[in-house]
Amino acid sequence: MKYIDYSLSEILDLLNSKKVTAVELVNSCFEQIEATADLNALNSTYKEMALARAKEIDEARTRGEKVGALAGVPIVLKDNINFLGTKTSCASKFLENFVSPYTATCAKKLYDAGAIIIGKANMDEFAMGSSNENSAFGAVKNPVDNTCVPGGSSGGSACSVAAKQCFAALGTDTGGSIREPSSFCGVVGIKPTYGRVSRYGVVAFASSLDQVGPLTRTVRDNATMLNIISGKDEADMTTSNTAVPDFTANLDKGVKGIKIGVAKQFFTDQLSSEVSTTLKNAIEWYRQAGAEIVEVDLPSLDTALAVYYVISSAEAASNLARFDGVKYGRRAPVYKDVVDLYFKSRTQGFGAEVKRRIMLGNYVLSSGYYDAFYRKAKRVQKVIRNEFNKAFESCDVLISPTTATTAFKLGEKSNDCVAMYLTDIFTVPINIAGVPALSMPCGKDSKGLPIGMQIIAKHFNEATIYQVANAFETAHKEEK
Amino acid sequence: MSITIDDVKKLAILSRLEFTDDEIKKFVSDLEATLKQVEAINKVDVSNVDLIEDTIDADTDLRRDVVIPSLKASEIVSNAPEKEDGAFLVPVTVVED
Numbered sequence: 001m002k003y004i005d006y007s008l009s010e011i012l013d014l015l016n017s018k019k020v021t022a023v024e025l026v027n028s029c030f031e032q033i034e035a036t037a038d039l040n041a042l043n044s045t046y047k048e049m050a051l052a053r054a055k056e057i058d059e060a061r062t063r064g065e066k067v068g069a070l071a072g073v074p075i076v077l078k079d080n081i082n083f084l085g086t087k088t089s090c091a092s093k094f095l096e097n098f099v100s101p102y103t104a105t106c107a108k109k110l111y112d113a114g115a116i117i118i119g120k121a122n123m124d125e126f127a128m129g130s131s132n133e134n135s136a137f138g139a140v141k142n143p144v145d146n147t148c149v150p151g152g153s154s155g156g157s158a159c160s161v162a163a164k165q166c167f168a169a170l171g172t173d174t175g176g177s178i179r180e181p182s183s184f185c186g187v188v189g190i191k192p193t194y195g196r197v198s199r200y201g202v203v204a205f206a207s208s209l210d211q212v213g214p215l216t217r218t219v220r221d222n223a224t225m226l227n228i229i230s231g232k233d234e235a236d237m238t239t240s241n242t243a244v245p246d247f248t249a250n251l252d253k254g255v256k257g258i259k260i261g262v263a264k265q266f267f268t269d270q271l272s273s274e275v276s277t278t279l280k281n282a283i284e285w286y287r288q289a290g291a292e293i294v295e296v297d298l299p300s301l302d303t304a305l306a307v308y309y310v311i312s313s314a315e316a317a318s319n320l321a322r323f324d325g326v327k328y329g330r331r332a333p334v335y336k337d338v339v340d341l342y343f344k345s346r347t348q349g350f351g352a353e354v355k356r357r358i359m360l361g362n363y364v365l366s367s368g369y370y371d372a373f374y375r376k377a378k379r380v381q382k383v384i385r386n387e388f389n390k391a392f393e394s395c396d397v398l399i400s401p402t403t404a405t406t407a408f409k410l411g412e413k414s415n416d417c418v419a420m421y422l423t424d425i426f427t428v429p430i431n432i433a434g435v436p437a438l439s440m441p442c443g444k445d446s447k448g449l450p451i452g453m454q455i456i457a458k459h460f461n462e463a464t465i466y467q468v469a470n471a472f473e474t475a476h477k478e479e480k
Numbered sequence: 481m482s483i484t485i486d487d488v489k490k491l492a493i494l495s496r497l498e499f500t501d502d503e504i505k506k507f508v509s510d511l512e513a514t515l516k517q518v519e520a521i522n523k524v525d526v527s528n529v530d531l532i533e534d535t536i537d538a539d540t541d542l543r544r545d546v547v548i549p550s551l552k553a554s555e556i557v558s559n560a561p562e563k564e565d566g567a568f569l570v571p572v573t574v575v576e577d
Contacts, residue, residue: 097559098559099558099559101551101555101556101558101559102551102555195540234543234544234548235543237540237541237542237543238540239540240539240540241539241540241541242539300523300524302520303520303521303523303524305517305520306517306518306519306520306521307521309514309517309518310518310521317495321496324496325561326560326561326568326570327559327560327568328559328560328561329559329561330561331561331562335571337571337572337573338570338571338572338573339496341570341571342496343496343497343498344498346495346496346497347497347498347499350497355495355497355499356507356510358495358497359488359491359492359495359497359507359511360511360514362491362494362495363487363491363511363515364518366491366494373518373521376521376522376526377521379524379526379529380521380524380526382526382529382530383524383526383529417510417513417514418513418514418517421514421517
C-alpha cells in the first residue's frame with residue numbers, strides 16, 4: 001500500500017507514530033500529481049514551499065514539540081481561497097496573475113493546524129458552473145472516467161482528492177459546488193451550515209449563499225477537517241457564535257432511533273432509474289439498521305432553482321462589479337478613456353458563463369424588475385426555509401440523491417445553459433435554506449460511475465449528518 | 481417574458497460589457513430561457529411572508545469597533561495592473577475645458 005492510498009485519519013496515525021514523515025508524504029503526493037497531470041485538477045502547485053513546511057513539521061515532531069491536529073498532511077485549496085504568496089486565479093483570465101497579499105481564515109486555520117498547502121485546484125471560473133468546463137485554464141477530467149466531467153464548480157478539488165493527489169481539499173459551495181463534484185467523483189463533501197465557516201479571504205460569488213467546506217475520501221476525514229475550519233471569525237460578521245462541537249464525537253453511534261425523512265419532491269421523473277434504485281436501497285439499509293423512515297413534504301422545493309438563479313446572479317453581478325482593471329487583475333492593453341478601460345478589461349477578462357450571470361443579475365436588479373424578481377425570490381426563499389424547518393420537526397436528517405444522474409460526458413451540456421442549471425436541482429435548495437448537507441458515495445451505476453447520496457440536517461447539526469453518513473460508510477467499506 | 485435586442489444592449493451597458501451582434505442574439509435566447517425557468521417563483525403564494533432580507537437566523541454579531549492591523553498600502557497596490565508611487569494609476573478622468 002502506497003502512502004497516498006491511506007485516508008487522512010490513517011495517515012495522521014502514521015505521522016504521529018513516526019512511521020512516515022511529512023516530507024515523504026509531500027513527495028508521494030507530487031509523484032501522484034505528475035502521474036495524473038492529464039486530469040488538469042490543479043492550477044498551481046507549491047512543491048518547494050510545501051517541502052520546506054514539511055521539514056519544519058518533521059523537525060518539530062522529532063524534537064517532541066506539540067504539533068497541530070493536521071501536522072504534516074498535504075492539502076489542496078480551491079483556487080478562489082487566498083493563501084499569502086500564492087496565485088489565486090478563480091480560474092479566470094482576469095486574475096491569472098493575482099498573488100494573494102493575505103490568507104483566508106479557513107486556510108490560516110488549516111495552516112496553523114499543520115496542514116501543508118501543496119496546490120490550488122482548478123474550478124469553474126468564479127465558481128460559476130456545474131461541470132468545471134468554464135475554467136479559463138481548461139476543463140478538468142473525471143478521474144473515474146476521463147471522458148466525463150468531474151462536476152463543478154469545485155471539480156478540481158473533488159478530482160484531486162479522488163485521484164489521491166492530496167488527503168483532503170477545500171471547496172466552496174453556493175448551489176452545490178462541493179456536493180455535485182463529490183457525487184460525480186465518488187468522494188465525501190460537505191456544505192456546512194451558512195455561518196459555520198468564515199468566508200474571509202474567499203473570493204465572493206453570492207455572499208448570502210457561499211460556504212466553504214472540505215472534500216475528503218472518508219466521512220471521518222471530513223469531520224476532522226470541519227473541526228479545524230469552523231467557528232466564529234471577527235473578519236466575517238456572518239459567522240455564527242454557535243458552539244462548534246467535536247464533529248468526530250458521534251461518528252460511531254449508529255442510526256438506531258434516528259429519524260430519516262424522505263421527501264417525494266426529491267424523487268422526481270428527472271432521476272435516472274439507477275440513481276433512484278440505489279438511493280432506495282440505501283434508505284432500506286438505514287431502515288434495517290434501526291433508523292425510522294418518515295415521509296416529509298417540501299412542497300416548494302421545485303421553485304428553489306428559480307430562487308437561486310435570481311439571488312445568486314444578483315449578488316454575483318454586484319460582487320463582480322469590483323473587477324474594473326484598476327485595483328487588481330487584468331487591464332485591457334488598449335482603451336480610449338477610463339470608462340472604456342472598464343468595458344474592455346471586463347469584456348476581455350471574463351468568460352462567457354460569468355458574463356451571462358452578470359447580465360442576468362443586472363436584469364433582475366434593474367429598475368422595474370427588482371420587485372418582480374429579487375424581492376419575490378427573497379420571499380420564496382423564506383417559504384422554502386420554513387418548509388425545511390417544518391420537515392425537521394419530524395426527522396433528524398433528510399436523505400436525497402445529490403444529483404439526478406451520474407457524471408455526464410465532457411461537452412454534453414456545455415451549449416445548453418438551462419440543461420446545465422438543472423444539474424443542481426437537488427443541491428440548490430440546501431443553500432437557499434442555509435442548512436448543512438453532505439454528499440457521499442452510495443453505489444455505482446452500470447458504467448462504474450459513482451452515485452451520490454445527500455444527507456441534510458437542520459441548521460448547525462453537521463454532527464448528526466456525520467453520524468448517519470459514517471454508519472453507512474462503515475457498513476459498505478468492502479464495496480468501495 | 482420576452483427580451484428584446486435593445487434590452488440586452490441596455491443590460492450590457494449596465495454591466496460594462498461589450499458583445500458582438502451574434503453574442504447579443506444568443507443572449508436574447510439564453511436570457512429568455514433562463515427567465516422562463518425563473519417564472520417558477522410565481523407559483524408560490526408569498527402574500528403572508530414578511531419581507532425579511534436576512535439569510536440566516538444564526539447568532540451573529542457585528543465586529544467590535546476597534547482598530548486592528550490591516551494590509552499596508554504597498555500590499556494593496558501590489559496586484560494593480562499599473563501603479564505609481566504606491567497609488568493606482570488610471571487614465572485621466574478630469575479634463576480642463
